[in-house]
Amino acid sequence: MTKGSLFEMRSKLKEIYDPTHFRQLGHTLIDLLADHHEASLNAETPRSFPWEPPDTQLQFWEALDKEPTTPEDLFQHILSRSITIHDPRYIGHQVGMPAPTGVLFSLLSSYLNNGMAVYEMGMAANCLEKLIIDECCTRFGLGAHSGGLLTSGGTLANLTAMLSARRAMEDRWRGKTPAILVSEEAHYCIARAAKTMGWPPEAVIHVPTDADFRMQTERLESLYKQAMERGQQVIAVVGCACSTSTGSYDDLEAIADFCEQHDLWFHVDGAHGAAVVFSHTHAHLLKGAERANSIVLDFHKLLMAPALATALLYKNNQDSFRTFEQESAYLLDLQQDWYNSGKRTFECTKYMICAKIYGIVKTHGWDAFGENVDELYENARTFATSIAQRENLVLGAPVQSNILCFRFVEEGLTQEESNAQNAFIRQAIIERGEYYIVQTLLRGYRFLRLAVMNPFTTLTQFEELCTQIESYAKAWHESQ
Amino acid sequence: MTKGSLFEMRSKLKEIYDPTHFRQLGHTLIDLLADHHEASLNAETPRSFPWEPPDTQLQFWEALDKEPTTPEDLFQHILSRSITIHDPRYIGHQVGMPAPTGVLFSLLSSYLNNGMAVYEMGMAANCLEKLIIDECCTRFGLGAHSGGLLTSGGTLANLTAMLSARRAMEDRWRGKTPAILVSEEAHYCIARAAKTMGWPPEAVIHVPTDADFRMQTERLESLYKQAMERGQQVIAVVGCACSTSTGSYDDLEAIADFCEQHDLWFHVDGAHGAAVVFSHTHAHLLKGAERANSIVLDFHKLLMAPALATALLYKNNQDSFRTFEQESAYLLDLQQDWYNSGKRTFECTKYMICAKIYGIVKTHGWDAFGENVDELYENARTFATSIAQRENLVLGAPVQSNILCFRFVEEGLTQEESNAQNAFIRQAIIERGEYYIVQTLLRGYRFLRLAVMNPFTTLTQFEELCTQIESYAKAWHESQ
Known part of the structure; x- marks a missing residue:
């Protein structure tokens, strides 16, 4: 390689990282987004959902791919060909409308790119995560030994909770087939977690729901007995707060009673609806959740944070440290330290999820x-x-x-x-x-x-x- | 609730979503980041790493938590108490220095919050993901039936690849204990994947490395035989491209030969080093990867995208559809359609990872x-x-x-x-x-x-x- 070509290469990289370009393009994007935001809130555009079938949509992008395009134009194309969640006529899936504060703090996270699994790579981040988790544990009433973590989405959080349950209940299920009891209306990620863990389909025992799509908790006892008689070892019951299709809240108190009686892990999938913990009016729907071993809560559904932003809370924080216990010399030692979040999260490179959540609560209040x-x-x-x-x-x-x-x-x-x-x-x-x-x-x-x-x-x-x-x-x- | 308090509530929410505040705070943050970026590139700050022990760091944040703080001040505090990856004196972990373009496109993604697992929730996003994946498959030479997906990080991508391997090799390992062969220098996430899948520790068979920390591929045959004799069914070999500690590339050709001979799944963990596929000078390090069944590549390490941004590529795209096959009435049908990415990714709410990658390549070129x-x-x-x-x-x-x-x-x-x-x-x-x-x-x-x-x-x-x-x-x- 000649000196000339090396210099050229560096010039190219210097251009990519140029602070002036960053500033200009950044201001352009902010104006574009603020305009789009205003128009969306006012439902000014003809459509909140610019439907186009996959194949013609793809044709557009394939054609664009072959032409030079400025980043400004690309911003516009993506905006105009995506669903507009900030439009009040968007009343579709459970992905929430992110608050501008949350969006901007996620920009900060993306820029900083602190892969916070180890403390040094996220000193501020690990502290902010702890503040958020502690507040959540308090709100849920999980008690003095509680703790938890933030992770990349509800599906991963539910898997992590199931891994914790599997680990904590090891002595019970060794030599048998582990199983869990869960509403037939549970989100598919619970079955996915079981399948991921290598469990057979029958390990997920579906409890029928009543006319209101709530778990028939009175059926738990007989389903439990039948499972045990089949040689399965039930290790956990998962309560939905709320279910996905109809938004129905299981009777968490009844599930808590049942789990206590049989010494089972009680998990609450509150990805969507556990957000009511912050509401004076609706918190009663979570009665019993304070007795859960683990709770999942998405901040990117009802809590105004951009995806992905999920909390996984534990009644006993020790359980979170035991989930992934293993060795990795270059990264983690085996102490139970709050400030190295990678010991407890699935991710190794962990995005600073905390900033967008903390930015919202610090600016607008937890209320x-x-x-x-x-x-x-x-x-x-x-x-x-x-x-x-x-x-x-x-x-x-x-x-x-x-x-x-x-x-x-x-x-x-x-x-x-x-x-x-x-x-x-x-x-x-x-x-x-x-x-x-x-x-x-x-x-x-x-x-x-x-x-x-x-x-x-x-x-x-x-x-x-x-x-x-x-x-x-x-x-x-x-x-x- | 009185009319008055309801109005107050709406006012509060209107304030949170106010476009004018969004615009103002956005411009402030852009200037702050551009200033910080310039100072970082020039190593102007005394320290690239503002070390403070966890406990005193936490004290700072706990104190701040009790006081009112503006978002502008909070931005500053987070910036000044985080590691500065854009500072050339940062030569630490493998988390990359994100390009401003990538950072800004991730802002767009966070604002749009299109949970793209279903096509309707990410029409532009699913197309952009396809363009990126297709280009990657071409670069790796994976052939006409290849395909893949973007997912939230290398650990999740490696787990997903192992789930695909487990599924594809089902007929082989049923009734036996599945096992994989992997370099003793492999990233801990491979062992974590095995553990997650419920495999015992001995299912991960570590192949010793040579003086240069490359897998001793000549040992594969005997380790394979020993495993089979113990009643294990080896289903896959994982090659490191490159290893984590020393950045050593396994001989992927030798592994490909071995896998072909024994009809095993060949997975390349190229989270870090498969990025050389884009380099004319170093692509030779990947010789043999074109024969892999699956390859993991992080864009947030050497490829300038903010975390998390990982590609999982398959030689046979059908394998990616089989990984998670299950039913979920409200969301997914069972066709093998490219445009509903949630069928193949672990995530249900899936962040628009594609935008930050595509923004970089469209603006600066794949080169x-x-x-x-x-x-x-x-x-x-x-x-x-x-x-x-x-x-x-x-x-x-x-x-x-x-x-x-x-x-x-x-x-x-x-x-x-x-x-x-x-x-x-x-x-x-x-x-x-x-x-x-x-x-x-x-x-x-x-x-x-x-x-x-x-x-x-x-x-x-x-x-x-x-x-x-x-x-x-x-x-x-x-x-x-």
């Missing part, structure tokens, strides 16, 4: 979380009342959270036809793209499903959506 | 990756030459990547004393905080360990570090 939850839950109830007043719309379950399932019903249609009609409605809604809603199957029936994630979605907007739904129900007949 | 790698690898060689010229410094292994292990040696010291001396040196260096370096144990000896992650680290700076090392070696004697 902001409760206020957001209250608003979303109250709006969902208001919308449910509106549904109840409409002749052809029926709820799939009582509204316990910010999740609503309802369907269009019409006399004279078979179940199959009715499902087709509701599928047609949902497809028409998203192709139109003003509103974004999702769908689910509940006991064989197709339901429209809404997660009210934006506190600014108004009743007027919701009623406009209902009107669209009713008109597409008619259109379905014409399409037949 | 920028190779240029960065070349610069870092060349600088490491230059520093190694400098070490060789110093009387009391010896390398632990030939330099094959951007990772350097060396130690201070002195006649008349026992191994224990020498280790203590090197530990003392490293502690003194980091407490002084100008330079940041790490340490590792190699065959019982303590080595100083450097990952040259910043292409702007100069030989002059490195020599200044060596001078500090030599002076602390003397100081160790005085401290005795």
Whole structure:
């Protein structure tokens, strides 16, 4: 390599890291995002969901890939071809609307890139994580020996909790097949965790739910006995707070009683709904969670942080240190120190998740979380009342959270036809793209499903959506 | 709740989401980061590593937690109490120095918060991910049926690859204990993956390494036979590209031959070093990787993206769809569609990892990756030459990547004393905080360990570090 080419290479890298470019492009992006944000909140754009089928979408990007494009234009293209979560007409999946403060603190994290698994690589970060975790443990009432960690998402947090349970209960299940009891309405990540751990499908014992999609806790005892008789060793019960499809809260007290009685690990998957711990109005839904061995809580759902941002809390912090115990000379020693978070998290390079959460609570107060939850839950109830007043719309379950399932019903249609009609409605809604809603199957029936994630979605907007739904129900007949 | 308090609540939330505040705070942060960036690149601050012990660090944050603080001040505090990866005196762990473009595109991702596991929640994102993966597959020469995904970090990607291997090899290991062969120098996440999957410790069979810390591939055959005789079913061999401690590349061709011969899954953990695929000069280190069943590559190490950003590539894309096959009515159907990335990734809420990677390559070109790698690898060689010229410094292994292990040696010291001396040196260096370096144990000896992650680290700076090392070696004697 000649001196010339080496200099050129360095110039190229100098250009990439140039602070002036950084500053200019940064200011441009901030203005772009702030404009987009304002337009989104005001539902100014024609569509919250710019639907385009995968193949034509891909064609656009493949064509763009072949042309020179400025980063400014690329920002624009990505913005205009993504779903707009800050638009109040986005009432779809449970991914939350991030607060600008959280977004900006995540920029700080991305720039700093402190891979905080070891203390030296995240001195501020490990402290902030501890402050957040301690506050959460206090709010949940987990007691003096509690602790926990932040990790990359609810699926990973639930796996980690299951790994902790497996480890803590080792003496019980050795020589048998371990198993867990969980609501049939649990998120798929619980079954994924079991499968990941090498457990057979029958290790996840599904407890039937009642009419409101809550675990029939009175069935726990017999399911437990049957499992033990089959030679399985039940080690844990997972409570949903709340379930994914309908947002139903299991009776955590009953589960806690059952776990206490049989000395089982009690895990609460509160990825979505444990956020009510910050609400004065709805915290009662978590009664019993204070007796859990582990609790998962996503900050990127109801708590305004950008993804991924999940807390995993333990009643006994020692359990968190035992999950991954193993040796790695260059990185970790085996002390139980709070400040080397990599000993307890799955990740080795661990992103500074804490900054975006702490940025929100330090700027707006911890109570902001409760206020957001209250608003979303109250709006969902208001919308449910509106549904109840409409002749052809029926709820799939009582509204316990910010999740609503309802369907269009019409006399004279078979179940199959009715499902087709509701599928047609949902497809028409998203192709139109003003509103974004999702769908689910509940006991064989197709339901429209809404997660009210934006506190600014108004009743007027919701009623406009209902009107669209009713008109597409008619259109379905014409399409037949 | 009175109307008044509801209005107040909405006002609070309106304030949190206020676009004007977003804009103002955003511009402030950009200026702060650009200033910090400039100072860091120029090593203007006294220390790249503002060392403070965990307990006093925590005291600072606990005190701050009790006081009102503006987000601007909080930004500053986090910046000044974190490690400065953009400072050329940071030569520590393998977390890379993110390019401003990558950082800003990650801001876009955080704002958009498109949880892209389903197509609708990430229309642009799923396309960008496909473009990135396709390009990577081409670069690695994985062939016409290849494919893959982006996921949250190397540890998760390696677990996912092992899950794919376990699934693909199911018919082989059913009724036996599965096992894998891997270099004794492999990253701890391989053992963690095995443990996570419920495998006993002996399922990870460590292949000894040669003097250069490369797998002794000639030992594979006998270790394989012994394992099979013990009733284990070897299903995979993991090659390191490169190893963590010394940055040594296993002979991937030899491993590929062995895997072909025994019909085993060949996995390449290239989290760090597979980045050379983009380098004309160093790509030869990956010879044989084109025959791998799966390859892991981190973009947040040598490829300038902020964490977490990992690619998992498959020779046969079908394998990626089979990893997690299971049902979840509300989210995923079972087709093998490229555009619903959640079917193949561990995460359910999946961050738009693609944007920060694509932002870099679209702005600076794919070749920028190779240029960065070349610069870092060349600088490491230059520093190694400098070490060789110093009387009391010896390398632990030939330099094959951007990772350097060396130690201070002195006649008349026992191994224990020498280790203590090197530990003392490293502690003194980091407490002084100008330079940041790490340490590792190699065959019982303590080595100083450097990952040259910043292409702007100069030989002059490195020599200044060596001078500090030599002076602390003397100081160790005085401290005795």
